[in-house]
Structures are given as C-alpha cells and as structure tokens.
Amino acid sequence: MKISRLTTYHAAPRWLFLKVDTDEGVAGWGEPVVEGRARTVEAAVHELGDYLVGKDPARINDLWQTLYRGGFYRGGPVLMSAIAGIDQALWDIKGKALGVPVYQLLGGLVREQMKTYRWVGGDRPAELVEQIRGYRALGFDTFKFNGTEELRLVDSPRAVDAALTRVAAVREAFGDAIDFGVDFHGRVGAPMARVLLRELEPYRPLFVEEPVLPEQAEHYPRLAAASAIPLAAGERMYSRFEFKRVLEAGGLSILQPDLSHAGGISECVKIAAMAEAYDVALAPHCPLGPVALAACLHVDFVAHNAMLQEQSIGIHYNQGADLLDYVLNRDDFSCEDGHIRALPRPGLGVEIDEERLRRAHADPPDWRNPVWRHADGSVAEW
Ligand SMILES: [Mg+2]
Numbered sequence: 001m002k003i004s005r006l007t008t009y010h011a012a013p014r015w016l017f018l019k020v021d022t023d024e025g026v027a028g029w030g031e032p033v034v035e036g037r038a039r040t041v042e043a044a045v046h047e048l049g050d051y052l053v054g055k056d057p058a059r060i061n062d063l064w065q066t067l068y069r070g071g072f073y074r075g076g077p078v079l080m081s082a083i084a085g086i087d088q089a090l091w092d093i094k095g096k097a098l099g100v101p102v103y104q105l106l107g108g109l110v111r112e113q114m115k116t117y118r119w120v121g122g123d124r125p126a127e128l129v130e131q132i133r134g135y136r137a138l139g140f141d142t143f144k145f146n147g148t149e150e151l152r153l154v155d156s157p158r159a160v161d162a163a164l165t166r167v168a169a170v171r172e173a174f175g176d177a178i179d180f181g182v183d184f185h186g187r188v189g190a191p192m193a194r195v196l197l198r199e200l201e202p203y204r205p206l207f208v209e210e211p212v213l214p215e216q217a218e219h220y221p222r223l224a225a226a227s228a229i230p231l232a233a234g235e236r237m238y239s240r241f242e243f244k245r246v247l248e249a250g251g252l253s254i255l256q257p258d259l260s261h262a263g264g265i266s267e268c269v270k271i272a273a274m275a276e277a278y279d280v281a282l283a284p285h286c287p288l289g290p291v292a293l294a295a296c297l298h299v300d301f302v303a304h305n306a307m308l309q310e311q312s313i314g315i316h317y318n319q320g321a322d323l324l325d326y327v328l329n330r331d332d333f334s335c336e337d338g339h340i341r342a343l344p345r346p347g348l349g350v351e352i353d354e355e356r357l358r359r360a361h362a363d364p365p366d367w368r369n370p371v372w373r374h375a376d377g378s379v380a381e382w
Helices: 038-049 060-069 075-099 128-136 159-178 189-205 219-225 240-249 263-279 290-300 354-361
Strands: 001-011 014-020 027-030 113-119 140-148 181-182 205-210 231-233 339-341
Touching: 001 038, 001 354, 014 038, 014 075, 027 075, 027 290, 038 113, 060 075, 060 263, 075 263, 113 205, 128 140, 128 159, 140 159, 159 181, 159 189, 189 205, 189 219, 219 231, 219 240, 240 263, 263 290
Parallel strands: 113 140, 140 181, 181 205, 205 231
Antiparallel strands: 001 014, 014 027, 113 339
C-alpha cells in the first residue's frame, strides 16, 4: 500500500480536516490545526506531504521520525500540529487496513468507558449555575470554566473577588455533588496566580488549568508548593521533549497534551507513559472536532493515568457547526452519564461525511481568537 494523496478541508467552526488516500482505496482522516492558524498548518501539511506520497502508510514510526527529524528546524505548534493530523490519519489507515480499532493496535483497553466533562460559561464566564444545571440533567457531573476575564500582572482585590464570587456561587448551588476545573487560560501572571490559588482553595476545584502561561513554566513547582489545588497544563506544549522539562521540574498533577497539537497519537501515547512514571494524570485537551476527539479517546482507553476527557459538544467556540455535524456514526459518540464508550469501528472509528465537508470547504471559516485589551489600551492575554 502506498500513500497517494493528501487533501485538506476547512470547515466551520474553525477546523481543518486532512484526508490521506492510498493506492488501495483505504483512506485515513486527521485533524491538523492550530485554532486561528488553520491555513498556516495546512501549508505545513502539504509541505510535509512531499515526504509521504509514494510511501508505505504502515510505517508510522519511520514516517513520524522522518517528518520530525527530517527537518533541521522542528517542534512548535505549526509543525507539530501538521505532524499530529498526519499521524492520526496514518493510524486510521492502519486500523482500517487491519480491521481493528486503533486502541487494539496500542495494546487494548484499560477501561470500559471514559469520563468526559462539559465546558460552561464561555470566554467571559457567565451563567455558570444555569448551564451546569442543564448539563447535570444530561448526566454530567464534571465541568470546566474560565476563572477570570482580562487580568493585569498585578491586579486589584476587586478582580480577585469577581473570580471568587463566580466559583463560590457554583459551589453553593451544587455542594459537593459536582466537580469543576477552573481554567486560568494563561490570562493570569505569576503574582496573581499565587493570590487566586490561595483564595480558591476553600472551594476545592478539581484542578486549576494553565495557572500561568507555559512560557512561565518555572513557576509551576513554586505555585504547587504554595497550594493544595492540583495544577494542570499542556495544551501549549508540543512534544515529549517539552513535557520532559515540566515533569522533571515537578508541580503539575495533570498533563493536557492536545492530540492535534502534540504530534498525534504516536507522541501522546509516549507523553502519557512519561506522565504515569511521575504519578501525573492525563486529561487530553480537545476543544476541536470529531477526529481530534477520537484520537484522544484511543489514547485514553490505553493510558492507565487518563482521568478526564475534554470534548467540545456545545462549547462556546462551536459557532456554525458542532462536534458531530460532519460525522455519520454519531451514535458511537453518545455520552451516558458523562462517559463515552470505546469507539467500536476500525481505525479511529469516525465515519466522516465528506460530502458535507466539501460543502463546508466551499465557504471556509477564517476563525481568529479575539484580541483583548486592558482598560489602558495595552494587549491582554485571551
Ligand atoms: Mg485551557
């Protein structure tokens, strides 16, 4: 079998799909995208495609190493997301060619079902209690929301109080019947992270995500030493070589690699195993589409330390399309009591509605994250 063609489709809300065709008619799907930079990653995918066309898709390990080490300059969000989507498609091809789900090729299931959580509240966290109440009725008991809006490097107690008031309202409304993570989203600098973590501690969040930006990762062990709240990060780390540094430094309790940013299934299985060796849990980041989610689930189902899976049904980013709009086998993704069962079909287990994708591609989205500014006019972290 030889790889014959790489085709990319842009689709609402902000996704890029990759189809890898072979000369034997088996095709695989991937989702190589950086949110807001879809066209940049698309260019990288096609540039890397020069190494792929004519090659045997079964040799995923060699192709991955060629894409990674074959370029003198490597790593980073664009190249690693391009490799991620290609890697997903190669696993999809292998599973379909052999007639088994990808998790079987990775050694088989370690669990029967995977726990997922819901995003609530949007970019500027609001209506948390109402939204949680609605999703609880669907069986979910774990949630995540943004902790703050714009926050200055050192900000007023009023900003701290606004964050605490929201969290307190959620805890008061539901007691200990729910769990929630609070995403600082890289909006919080080290000085305010210390303050917020201390003040949030009585509300016992399940974790705080990106307490500071990953480029300030040296603060993770210091913040962890000052707080009992488990710290999570990893959506903006792109390879085992980056995760190595945070695992060695300590401080994180949960790693959140993104299967569409951190080199795909091949790389994230290794990152999961590295985390396991440090007693660190895995909660793959996934605010993206169905192929990305399927890739996450295949890792979750073989990684003993996988604790929680993000998924984007109804997420505030999904304007114009939702998670399963381009999927034909939607029932396979059904969530019962907040859990998803192992996807039963060969490969990644996602049957893509290519016709619908073609129509979406004809009117491509051009999503950008908002650029926020502080009251003084300076750029704020979003
Ligand atoms: Mg996040």
